Amino acid sequence: MRGTMRFSRMLLHTLKESPSDADVISQKLMMRSGMILKVAAGIYNLLPLGLRVISKVEGIVREEMNRAGAQEVSMPVVMPAELWKESGRWDVYGKELLRFKDRHDREFCLGPTHEEVITDIVRRTVRSYRELPLNIYQIQTKFRDEIRPRFGLMRGREFTMKDAYSFHATDECAEREYRNMYDAYCRIFERCGLKFRAVEAETGAIGGRFSHEFMVLAETGEDAIASCNACSYAANTERAEIRPPETAISNEPAGPIEAVKTPGKKTVEDVSALLKVAPSRLIKTLIYETDKGVIVALVRGDYELNEMKLCRAIDAEWVKLADEETVRKTTNAPSGFAGPVGLKADIWADHGVRGMVNGVTGANAADEHLINVCEGRDFEAQFADLRVVVAGDACPRCKGALEIFRGIEVGHIFKLGTKYSSALSATFLDETGKAQPFIMGCYGIGIGRTAAAAIEQNHDEAGIIWPGPLAPFSCEVVPVNVADEGTKKAAEALYHALQEAGCETLLDDRDERPGVKFKDADLIGIPVRVTIGERNLKQGLVEIKERRAKEARLVKVEDAAAAVMEALKTRLPGS
RNA sequence: CGGGGCGUAGCGCAGUCUGGUAGCGCGCCUGCUUUGGGAGCAGGAUGCCGGAGGUUCGAAUCCUCUCGCCCCGACCA
Structure with a gap:
């Protein structure tokens, strides 16, 4: 990169007004300052000023990855369908994977991530445990045909990502590398001058058992994170656990259960307004179809069910809100009037429902609800943490309370285990000469997103205020x-x-x-x-x-x- | 994919309802003046009015189809 530049000679055109399709500050400022120029939805040119910034981020990432002992390679953007079929993801990845055929009618795709390719590299080159551990990374263009690209470089279809993959002979070794990458990521984002938190996260389509997301704190972030005000616990709200409340002994006398007419009142708000009962006294009854059969989930009217928690609680592969027909079959009533009383089904309830006295639920009959419903007396359920976290909930690790922040996910580290090595038969010989699948880890950083996040965190009315290390x-x-x-x-x-x-x-x-x-x-x-x-x-x-x-x-x-x-x-x- | 909206000059927009010479601001070019927070004056260039069909003497404007883009939702490292 040339160190200096004359403005008069530089391809740099600023705009007084923001283009009409920009809707977050980083995108507006990147477009106005002439860093990027849109080519199509979610696809951008990086102009000289923008490229300089991206190069800065890449430089920091590269230095810290190398320092952490990883080796840089470059893998192709276009890859054959065979590898994806071998891993099984050709069928499960969905439309985000952009597929096409070459002139010989052979199937290819644009790489949205590179587990398959890297695993193929390693299975064809590494033979022995003596060559492990190994951490290989690249900084490269990815393509994901997002349903709705938005926010400029923050969520493009084509984007630059640093992706690293590690290979190990033992779990302990993989664990150490996870820790090593965690530390490297902290150094990277610190060097970028960003305020961030590492949070526990869901693993998503990449697979694996546990993971951390690195979140840059910003109002415009697409993710919400829960963070304890007393200890270091922090997690994506998709995953954040809630300490079960002490079971409150209600001294309210339990009334007789009774059916009331509630014609057409299906929602919590409607029922709550009609019966003049607080939403927290209602028991929301949700019917789910799962790979374990139909499941009934209960959550207090003022809370929301977290489907991933339900999934984990019942140890299911997938859950899906039941359609009208299944609801009728299960409850003998149209949707909106389901309740746990008398239901012959597997009932799971959030801890918030435990010990509820004189609650309100659907009556499993059209246009009817039940009042004075008491948990334990009128129905029984298995309890679990099933709801979405809200501000003020109890921290699962200490006596503190959880606060909710918005964040931009700039990095994600996963423990993959042997998911891909097993699928692709990638093995090494251990000390005893036995073939073992590699134990893998996977570590990503969104390069453009990091630059965008830096702007979200560092700007004023007049424009961008670059942290020194990222400044063009x-x-x-x-x-x-x-x-x-x-x-x-x-x-x-x-x-x-x-x-x-x-x-x-x-x-x-x-x-x-x-x-x-x-x-x-x-x-x-x-x-x-x-x-x-x-x-x-x-x-x-x-x-x-x-x-x-x-x-x-x-x-x-x-x-x-x-x-x-x-x-x-x-x-x-x-x- | 469902709902809503928008495509007119490089950018931001008016004009469309009610058909009749394609406009405004910024930017761009030329000249003169000006030079510490988006200058003034004078001149100038730039449009397949997203595309294709149709209605009409005549279409940016009405009708049909199409493509692109944006927002909300569902979805997602």
Whole structure:
């Protein structure tokens, strides 16, 4: 990468207004600052300024991966269907996997991830436990035909990802590498200047048993995370556990169970309003179809069921809300009037339902509900943590309470086990000469998403405020008026001095009015700006302003380069 | 895939209801003036009005079909 650049020569066009299709701040600012240019839905050109930032992120990732002992390779974007059929994912991956045929009518796909290919590499090269462990990574383009791409680089269809895969002879070794990657990821995101949390997460389509997501905290994040206010527990809300409440002994006298007419009132709000009962007194009854048969799930009216928790609780492969027909068959009533009383089915209930007295449920008859329903007396259920976490819920690990934050998932680490090595018959010979499948781990980082997340976390009304290590340039030199010979000379001299000092510098040598240059400088967000104007120059001074700071300061022209380097070193390390 | 919306100059938009010379702001080009927070004046260029059919003397405008894009939902490392 060339260290310095003249604005007048750079392919860099800023916009005063945001393109109408941008809807999060990072996307708006990336488009306005001329970093990216859209080609199609979820597909972008990276223009010079944008590429410089992406290269910075890649550089940090590469350094830390290498330091952690991983080796870089490059795998193809296009891959044959055979590998995916071998792993079984050709049939399960769905439409996100973009498939096509070549001229010989052979099936191919664009790689959305590379477990198959890397496993193929290793099974064809590694023979012995002596060659393990191994951690192989690449920084490469992925394609996932997302249903709805959005938010610019945050959720594109084509995107750059660092994906690493490790191979081990033993579980302990895989565990160590997981830890090693966890630490490397922390270093990477720290170096990027991001505020983040590592949280426990679901494993999704990649498979495997447990995983951590690295979340950059930001209001616009697509994920919600629960984080304990007292201990270090943090988890994606898809997974976050809730400490079961102490069973409250209600001293409310239990009333006689009774049916009431509730014509057409199917939702919690409707029933609650009609009967003048708080939603928390209602028992929501959900009928699920699962690979273990029909399951009835109960959750308090003011809570939401978490399907993944239900899945885990009943040890099912999948669960799916039952259709109208199944509901009728199970409850003898149209949907909206289901209740646990008298139901002949496998009933699971969230802890919040335990000990409920005088609750309200459907009567398993059209247009009817039951009041004064008591858990234990009128129905029985197996209890589990089944609901979606909400702010204030009890931490599963300590006495603290959970807070909910929004976050952007920038990294994800998985323990894969032998899922892919077994499927692809990738084995090594152990000490006893016996063939064993590799134990694998998998570790991803969204490169473009990390850059976008940095903007979400670092901007103001005027534009981007790059963390030093990600900034496309470290310093911008702004001559106020290039028509003035003295100004121009001083700017050129400083530009060359900074170049000599190894500082990546952008010289705004355009014949534009100062206001235009200042607005662009703020928008682009380079950490340090040196303004050179006739007025100050007469006193032998130039102005240094840090993008993040409100105030500028004056230094002697001859000290300017040194002052810039000093600012970068002391206050903006890594720039 | 379901619901909603939008395609008019590089960008942001008006014009469409009620058919009749294609507009505005920003940007771009030329010249002069100006030079510390998106300058002023004067001149100028730029449109398959997303595409294809149709109705009509005449279509950006009405009808049909199509493609693309955006939002909400379902889905998803």
